[in-house]
Amino acid sequence: MKKALFYLLLLVLAPIAVLIIITPMDSQKQYIFGLISIGALMLLGFSKHHRVSVIMMIVAVLMSTRYIWFRATQTLHFNSEIEAILGIGLFLAELYIWITIILSYLQNLFPLQRKIVPLPDDMAQWPTVDIYIPSYNESLDVVRDTVLAAQCLDYPADKLKIYLLDDGKRNEFAVFAANVGVGYITRNDNSHAKAGNLNHAMKLTKGELICVFDCDHVATRIFLQATVGAFLQDPRLALMQTPHYFYSPDPFERNLSAGRDIPNEGQLFYGQIQRGNDNWNATFFCGSCAVIRRSALEEIGGFAVETVTEDAHTALKMQRLGWKSAYLDIPLAAGLATERLVVHVIQRTRWARGMTQILRVDNPLLGRGLKWQQRLCYLNAMLSFQFALPRVAFLTAPLAYLLFNLNIIHSSASLIFAYMLPHLFLCIYVNSRVNGRFRYSFWGEIYDLVLAFHLVLPTVITLIFPKRGKFNVTDKGALLDVGYFDFSIVRPHLIIAVLLAAGVVAGIVRAVGHDYFGVDPMVIALNVGWGVYSLIFLLAAIAVARETRQTRKTIRIDATVPVVIHYASGISSRSHTLDLSMGGCRIAVVDDRHLNDEIEEIELQLQSGAISIPVSVIAHDEQYIRLMFDEIPLDRRRELVRVVLARADAWINPPKAQDNPFRSLFIIIRSVFDLFWLTWKDRREKRRHRHDDARRGNNANEDTAV
Numbered sequence: 001m002k003k004a005l006f007y008l009l010l011l012v013l014a015p016i017a018v019l020i021i022i023t024p025m026d027s028q029k030q031y032i033f034g035l036i037s038i039g040a041l042m043l044l045g046f047s048k049h050h051r052v053s054v055i056m057m058i059v060a061v062l063m064s065t066r067y068i069w070f071r072a073t074q075t076l077h078f079n080s081e082i083e084a085i086l087g088i089g090l091f092l093a094e095l096y097i098w099i100t101i102i103l104s105y106l107q108n109l110f111p112l113q114r115k116i117v118p119l120p121d122d123m124a125q126w127p128t129v130d131i132y133i134p135s136y137n138e139s140l141d142v143v144r145d146t147v148l149a150a151q152c153l154d155y156p157a158d159k160l161k162i163y164l165l166d167d168g169k170r171n172e173f174a175v176f177a178a179n180v181g182v183g184y185i186t187r188n189d190n191s192h193a194k195a196g197n198l199n200h201a202m203k204l205t206k207g208e209l210i211c212v213f214d215c216d217h218v219a220t221r222i223f224l225q226a227t228v229g230a231f232l233q234d235p236r237l238a239l240m241q242t243p244h245y246f247y248s249p250d251p252f253e254r255n256l257s258a259g260r261d262i263p264n265e266g267q268l269f270y271g272q273i274q275r276g277n278d279n280w281n282a283t284f285f286c287g288s289c290a291v292i293r294r295s296a297l298e299e300i301g302g303f304a305v306e307t308v309t310e311d312a313h314t315a316l317k318m319q320r321l322g323w324k325s326a327y328l329d330i331p332l333a334a335g336l337a338t339e340r341l342v343v344h345v346i347q348r349t350r351w352a353r354g355m356t357q358i359l360r361v362d363n364p365l366l367g368r369g370l371k372w373q374q375r376l377c378y379l380n381a382m383l384s385f386q387f388a389l390p391r392v393a394f395l396t397a398p399l400a401y402l403l404f405n406l407n408i409i410h411s412s413a414s415l416i417f418a419y420m421l422p423h424l425f426l427c428i429y430v431n432s433r434v435n436g437r438f439r440y441s442f443w444g445e446i447y448d449l450v451l452a453f454h455l456v457l458p459t460v461i462t463l464i465f466p467k468r469g470k471f472n473v474t475d476k477g478a479l480l481d482v483g484y485f486d487f488s489i490v491r492p493h494l495i496i497a498v499l500l501a502a503g504v505v506a507g508i509v510r511a512v513g514h515d516y517f518g519v520d521p522m523v524i525a526l527n528v529g530w531g532v533y534s535l536i537f538l539l540a541a542i543a544v545a546r547e548t549r550q551t552r553k554t555i556r557i558d559a560t561v562p563v564v565i566h567y568a569s570g571i572s573s574r575s576h577t578l579d580l581s582m583g584g585c586r587i588a589v590v591d592d593r594h595l596n597d598e599i600e601e602i603e604l605q606l607q608s609g610a611i612s613i614p615v616s617v618i619a620h621d622e623q624y625i626r627l628m629f630d631e632i633p634l635d636r637r638r639e640l641v642r643v644v645l646a647r648a649d650a651w652i653n654p655p656k657a658q659d660n661p662f663r664s665l666f667i668i669i670r671s672v673f674d675l676f677w678l679t680w681k682d683r684r685e686k687r688r689h690r691h692d693d694a695r696r697g698n699n700a701n702e703d704t705a706v
Helices: 002-022 027-044 050-074 081-107 140-151 171-180 193-204 223-227 229-233 251-255 267-279 294-299 310-320 341-361 372-386 388-404 413-435 443-464 487-512 521-543 634-644 661-705
Strands: 129-135 160-166 183-185 209-212 237-241 290-293 324-327 333-335 562-567 572-580 584-588 599-606 609-620 624-629
Touching (some): 002 050, 081 267, 129 193, 140 634, 171 183, 183 193, 193 209, 193 294, 193 310, 223 229, 251 341, 310 324, 341 487, 372 443, 388 443, 413 661, 443 487, 599 624
Parallel strands (some): 129 209, 160 183
Antiparallel strands (some): 237 290, 562 599
16 A cells, blocks of 8 residues: 555656756746755755655755756757867766766665674574685784684684685794684685685585685674674575774875864765665675675675675675675774775775676676666666766866866856756755765765776776776785875876866956956856866865875774783782773873883783783873883783774774764865975975984084094
């Protein structure tokens, strides 16, 4: 009955929607219509009910579709071939954005907040689990704590097997695995990279479930208890994915002055998008922090090897055969983010190439087995990586008029403003409401602009030749002793920034002398405003290339643990930690009588017992003592992992504040300002150091002469 009423309502409203979209208006009427639509939506915005959000999405789609209809029917008239090529290219870019907007709204229409399914009290019913930790060229320092954390999992030892899958064939890894008591698997060749490594391990193991962790992803103790219960509840469940939480800052967080004030770049996908996918049984496998049913993998022939994104393709194959997937939006493991911008670009290039390969070799719109909602979720994921050409088109479009006097939109500036502004405003407003805790307004443009120039060729070539490309391992765990500006990674950005600045200046000159140049001031204003808008976000993207120092090897987390301090004099005192890391801790000063005494070791008082750790004092004041841990045996390090990284609530943090588009724009402008300010300060500091060095050199020469 409800479905019948829905289709009846759709039948009644569809003609009204068509009239809203296709009815032409002059600029004055369109301004009024746009203002009414914006006002109505802002009034609706006072209600926080999800149904209101759905209505707002529909209104935003109608306004965007009206703009696209206007562009398609009234603006595609050109005076030359070059204008036609550029104008149609810009329209196709807008059409791409319109399609992805609609698909993203459908994808996130009803995000699912899944609950943990508890395991039965009878442990005999718990399934056996194999944990795979694949590695290729990562250092043992990166892999060690991942393996030790896996050994801390709260799961029966007779039902849990841990395997280190070493495609690097390194003796130190084999020795480490033997010392800690986990399985060690290697192979003669490295065919099919990570997917081949996992498939080889499947032949040598037999657990009912397979849990995969990238070698830098450290699991919390409750990972299996939180994820495995769902497999007993539903025998057709093939995949349980959890978020990828990163405890180290990515290039945006580290290099931008306001980077820590915004949600992480991946938070939108691992928050809203995956929850939306889960509602449509279209959860993506993300390569790590997931549990998969072995029988489902065996039915599809193992992990997919046809593309370089074996994870998403594997999930697609299982879902085609009717297997179910689930997403648990609780951070149960944490890993290392890409440290440098160039590594971030390399990683995203592989993702873009892989999703493009899937689009070509296993198109979700074709073939059997998927529901239409699943097809659209996968299509949106694959199209989202085709943003490079459209983003470059939007970025450079105002230059056509400002520098070359080419009209690529055949319409009056007033009419363009009347149709475009409501479309843009409603998109920003609705996205801020729907995704505002996961991604702030305008930041998606910066993320895209950083990558756009680097993804154009890989995505286009892969569309034409889908078999090309190879798996690239993402470097993790690197340190950066000296900050620098990575000119090579933003060279095309700098060139376009100079052209945009020149175009804006040229536009202002023509606007001032519009009678002399014979131009319409409104057209100039439109293109100058567009150029300034593009330049601001392009400069923000360039600012990410200002690599700051990364000298901390281990992440510090807030943790209060009772501690006994043992001094070299034989005296002991009690205190507690303020924070902990795998490399050291900060201890509160409770008794300052021994503040200057030498500390030999500390004793962390844990529920499982005490851990004695030799330490060295780094610094101290009247409030706290900073200590660095000396080398400790593996068994004690495992206990330290349990309390620092594997705590059940280790990575559960309060969400970011709801987005405010004006505040978000201010943060971006501040980041652009800081790019110039900090660069100037760095140059001044370097000049001062060079001057001091030269002066010391001259003094030394004078002393030698004397």
